[in-house]
Amino acid sequence: MPNPLDFFAFEDLLTEEERAARDSVRRFVEAKVRPHVAQAWRDAAPLPIMRELAELGLFGATLDLGDGPTLNYVAYGLCMRELERADSCVRSMVGVQSNLCMYPIFTFGSAQHKEELLPQLAAGTLVGCFGLSEPDAGSDPGNMSTRATKVDGGWRISGTKRWITNGTLADIAIVWARTGQGASSIRGFVVPTDADGFSRHKLDGKQSFRASDTAELMLDDVFVPDEALLPGTDGLKSALAVLNQGRYGICWGVLGAAEDCFATALDFAKERMAFGRPIAGFQLVQQKFAQMSARLTHAQLLAWRFGRLKDEAVEKGGDIEGARTSMAKMANVETALHIARTCRDILGGNGIMDEYGIMRHMSNLETVYTYEGTHDVHQLVVGHALTGQSAFR
């Protein structure tokens, strides 16, 4: 009989190193992360594991930092899946440090940025965040209000950034600001979070992503020297290229959340008795599992193909098309959310209790559905690619 969590032998598509990377992260997560996630949710407190995640080598694992071979994207995706099997917030913590902070420095930074910042970010002694979204500009970052004005010897930056993961922990923020008119004037800056005029506060009252450090950053005429500019950034497209890195991790990560819900629900359904038999024996329950399993299989295979294509593209010095990234993010997050909701249903009243973790995953996935490109906007990106017609303007 096929493995219920791997119905089409996805495992056989992986190389030995890819499995080894996955297994090491899985062991770490099982021992050090999973036992604490329910409490972290209750306390709305991020897990203090930056240093341990760094020791595992997760930060910037796909970037060639000159100290040995790097991880390929499939292996990296598998690691994200293991982190999110415990909690989406843990995957996000790593994703922001690696993809939204180290990647733009690696791709758009000066030699000095790379030399000074990347080793510390990899070691977790420096924490980074990414500031693009604003209270009034989410899906339309081209209309951001944050501005950087050229002054003698540097820039003065003013504006507010919202929904910033790792925001109160961070030592540096990659802040995106307009330097003139229009989206093409947007550039990225490395801003120390202790700069004069920089303030931040935690966003309280979240009903999702509770174990994540989510903040608002306020920059009031913050001066940064010329060297703070990421010289390779050139308009909004640079920021969007960075987000495509994050979306890659999401496409894989949500598999972990979905699989965790599925496994919990399957165990529950085989044990839970109703009308003298396990509820797994009822047709309506079986239908739910069959449908979820088929969708999970699609999602696994899509993530794998996405990873292989991305590895091929990166090897040639490029990157995978944004529309493919959008489709993968859109499709897999929707699948994961569907599975989490269905599993919640199968558990009945127990489904809302945190000892099972399903409601926590489900609620986290509501955030994932919206962040790093809303579900709607990704559909429009795919729609544009399919029809040649832009629905944005």
Added chain:
Amino acid sequence: MKFLVTVKRVTDYEAKIKVKADKSGIVTDGVNMIVNPFDEIGVEEALRLKEKHGGEVVVVSIGDKDATQQIRSALAMGADRGVLVTSNDAELDSAGVAKILEKLVAEESPDMVIMGKQAIDGDSNQAAQMLAERLGWGQATFANTVTVEDGKVTVIREADGGLETVSCTLPAVVTTDLRLNEPRYASLPGIMKAKRKPLKEVSPADLGVDLALQVVVKGLEEPPQKSAGQIVPDVATLVDKLQNEAKAL
């Protein structure tokens, strides 16, 4: 210092084990395979001793081709190189393992051989002791703490009913117990570096070892099914049943 550490490929301790229909062994298809946990503790201890005293950690596995996976996993933790002795479980008993290791020790001249106290599949707990005997080396088994100083290894060992401290002149054979250390997780860069580390393959014939079995497994049985318990109304009935039904008293 040079360390020779064994890593056996065994079934995952979380796996549900089934005996083959012909009772010749266990079903391994679809069963996850891991490094014997006691061996993993041995790798960790060798790495810590190397970090302290310098040297080299060589890992050896005796098994089929798939055992390279377990060697790689020790290399990913930080061991320097690996040796695979190609063989399979059916051809091996503890004496055979000891003979192979004896030849490897002659080739490698380690200061210390570190082995798990036993493998969690066969649970024989013999190979290390036989190896020490064949080599004429000191042995310290069931290590809880290992300290190296002035050409000697001092081992606090977990004996029945307490801890016992023994000291051996190096070279020596040490076996690990569960509480010796907590093995590190292989880091992702470690995993990527592991595939570039040297891994040599030899056969028992290359080593000149004759593997005539001294212990033959005749057959495996699953433990008997536990039958349902009974609830008795009082102590008198319990005693009566123990005496007359179970004949335990």
